[in-house]
Amino acid sequence: MELNELLASPTALPSIPKVVALLLSELDREEPDLRKVSQLISTDPGLTARVLQLANSAFFQLSQRIGGVSEALAILGLTHVRSLVSAASLGGAFRSVPGVNMQQFWRYSLDVAKISRSLAGIVHENLGTAFTSGLVHAVGELVMHTGMPEKMLPLDESVPPLDLRRARIEHRMFGYSYAEVSAGLARSWQFPTQIVDALQHQHAPFDNEAYEPLAGIIHLATWRARAREAQLGEKELSTSFPDVVGLALGLDIDAVLQQDPIDWTSRSEAGPFI
Numbered sequence: 001m002e003l004n005e006l007l008a009s010p011t012a013l014p015s016i017p018k019v020v021a022l023l024l025s026e027l028d029r030e031e032p033d034l035r036k037v038s039q040l041i042s043t044d045p046g047l048t049a050r051v052l053q054l055a056n057s058a059f060f061q062l063s064q065r066i067g068g069v070s071e072a073l074a075i076l077g078l079t080h081v082r083s084l085v086s087a088a089s090l091g092g093a094f095r096s097v098p099g100v101n102m103q104q105f106w107r108y109s110l111d112v113a114k115i116s117r118s119l120a121g122i123v124h125e126n127l128g129t130a131f132t133s134g135l136v137h138a139v140g141e142l143v144m145h146t147g148m149p150e151k152m153l154p155l156d157e158s159v160p161p162l163d164l165r166r167a168r169i170e171h172r173m174f175g176y177s178y179a180e181v182s183a184g185l186a187r188s189w190q191f192p193t194q195i196v197d198a199l200q201h202q203h204a205p206f207d208n209e210a211y212e213p214l215a216g217i218i219h220l221a222t223w224r225a226r227a228r229e230a231q232l233g234e235k236e237l238s239t240s241f242p243d244v245v246g247l248a249l250g251l252d253i254d255a256v257l258q259q260d261p262i263d264w265t266s267r268s269e270a271g272p273f274i
Contacts, residue, residue: 001148003176007184012147014093016189019044020085027082028192037081038070047088051076054084079128083113086132089189094142098149099156105142108162108225109135115221118259123213123249130217133195137202137218140181144170162229164240167203179203205245216245220256 006012016024023040026032041047048069055072056065066072073081096102116134117127141161145152151174159169170177183200198214201207202222205215223242232240241253 003180006147009147012143013185013188016089016093020089023085025190027078032078034073038073041069050084050088082128083132083135087135090136090139097142097145099145099153100142100161108229109138111225112137112221115224115259116217119217119220125213125217129194130214133198133214133218134221136186137182137199137222138178139185140178143181143185144178162226164226177203213249216249219245224256224259
């Protein structure tokens, strides 16, 4: 299936709830209207519950529980809210995908998001944008499995979805990989251009006309998280490290390996994201 055909398929490319689309649009404004954001969240019981759950998580160590959306927004900040809304929309759109262990997929995606945020802090890029990009970087894999399961399931048997070779082999088979599909989904959902470009070029950050550091950050974070899933040894880590990308960002293998996801939430508190 051609990329444009896949991205035009209503089965493969789900729509997002209207309230989420309105929220993402408002949050992308230079100066979002906090009262409007609060009102939109309050119209969706699921989003309201997730916002309050995150605000009351151990990460924020508050002395008293937060009971209202407006209070939660003041605690969380728009960076966390933007990531949470993105995660909620994706989680709702892809509840069950043939051939994909969804619990593992979202755990891995959250790992990439956390590592991306850590790396962004080191190289002075926007933390929230990096987190969101990492969180959604591989949703194209879900689109591909939903849109053409008969082609993906045999591939999964030889090269699992989280294998380090996955993007390269998908390119060889289809002429595109989950990276381009993720960018197409983000574009259709009107994500910021910086995120779309980073997703598009995450597998080959230097193929873009203008090098986007965020693409390099996702590339390194993806390598770290997938290497962790595969439990690679020291030699395998050394030989597989994308040193050219690391060099462009001023990050060596030791710096990236030190960015293992910090487990700042318990398993239950990770719920707002996944």
